[in-house]
Amino acid sequence: MTAAPTPGSRPDAGGPALDRLVGARVALRHRIGERDGRPLFTDAVGVLSDGGVRDGVPTVIVATRRGDVVVARPAVVAVREVPPAVRRRAPWPDVARLENLCADAWPAVTERRLGAWRLRASGGFTGRANAALAIGDPGVGTAAALALVRGFAEEHAIAARVLTPVGSPWSRAVEAEGWVPDAGYLPGPVVSVQVLACDAVADSPAEPVEVGAGPDTGWWGLVHGGPPDDVARRVLAPGSGREGYAVAGPPGSPTGAVRLAVVDDHVHVARLVVVPAARRAGTGTALMAAAARWGLARGARWLVMQVSTENPGGLAFWARLGATEHHRYHYLVPG
Known part of the structure; x- marks a missing residue:
């Protein structure tokens, strides 16, 4: 409902000052x-x-968390810009579930359970498959668990490394034992876990994409x-039946590829590659639309992908x- 103009409103509040704040997040007071x-x-x-003119009255719209509020400009008595809303952190149980889903979708060659922790080794191929997933209770105390992580890494000739959510109680416990961010990890030690509803992109108009049950030569060549x-085959193509291998472009001349794996209600998206000549031409969007349709057909609702915070292009794409x-x-x- 549009708030009607009323006597007593400030004559300048709905004018140029308001126009300058269009597109900003504001706190707007109006008379009702x-x-x-x-x-x-x-x-x-x-x-x-x-908001344009409604019933002969100029209006503005404030997009609040509960929906749009339409306000007549003459009813505005004060407006000021406010900082962006603080993003609400996902509950730690939800974070733990999603991390374990991603670990299932990206299987290590060797995995050993330590309570709720997962010690993983894959000959050094990718950080995720060669890091202990430190979530939950390892059952032996953090110091003892980290000693076992070191022993497992030495046994499999890989670097001792832990993967754990930033700011979580598990991360704080590991850091309290003197462990520090892995500055030498080339993609960057901090990774953003992004989620996207399948329904949001499934209908995107795009070029044809084929999703196969196994990777072909073209897929391996691109990815x-x-x-x-x-080792790479056992990580990327374990043959569990949950994987999909999408390729865009004409046969024999693929323009993009991506690996998919459905676990419960999520499709894990990884190894997205688009050839330079096809970038900014919709190939990445086409691959994601195909991933979403493929996931929806298997009961998934969400796409999940992991992007280094030092990859601005990847973050901008998502x-x-x-x-x-x-x-x-x-x-x-x-440390």
């Missing part, structure tokens, strides 16, 4: 009537936009740079599609 001869006011907080060795950050994790190593 009166009671016992005294004016009544209310506030709306959200992103401001021009891995050529035929895989045994932002354009409408993805949001669920949480972050980082790699920790002995």
Whole structure:
């Protein structure tokens, strides 16, 4: 409902000052009537936009968390810009569930359970498959668990490394033992976990994409740079029946590829590659639309992907599609 103009409003509040704040997040106070001869006011907080003219009255719109509030400009008595809303952190049980789903979708060659922790080794192929997932209770105390992580890493000739959500109680416990972010990890030690509803991109108009049950030569060429060795094949193509291998472009001349794995209600998206000549031409969007349709057909509702915070291009791509950050994790190593 549009708040009608009322006597007593500031004559300049709905004018140029308001126009300058279009597109910003604002706190807007407006008059909604009166009671016992005294004016009544209310506030709306959200992103401001021009509402045009309604019933002959110029209006603005404040997009609040509960929906749009349409306000007649003459009813505005005060407006000011406010900082962006603080993003609500996902509950730690939700973070733990999603991290374990991602670990299932990206299987290590060797995995050993330590209480709720998962010690993983894959000959050094990728950080995720060679880091202990430190979530939950290891059952032996953090110091003893980290000693076992070191022993497991030495046994499998890999670096001792822990993957744990940033700011979590598990991360704080590991850091209290002297472990620090792995500054030497080339993609960057901090990773953003992004989520996107399948329905949001499934209908995107795009070029044809084929999703196969196994990777072909073209897929391996784009994603891995050529035929895989045994470790890469066991991580990327374990043959569990939950994987999909999407390729865009004409046969024999693929323009993009991505690996998919459905676990419960999520599709894990990884190894997204688009050839330079096809970038900014919709190939990435086409692959994600195909991933969403493939996931919906298997009962999934969400796409989940992991992007280094030092990859601005990747983060911008997911932002354009409408993805949001669920949480972050980082790699920790002995200090």
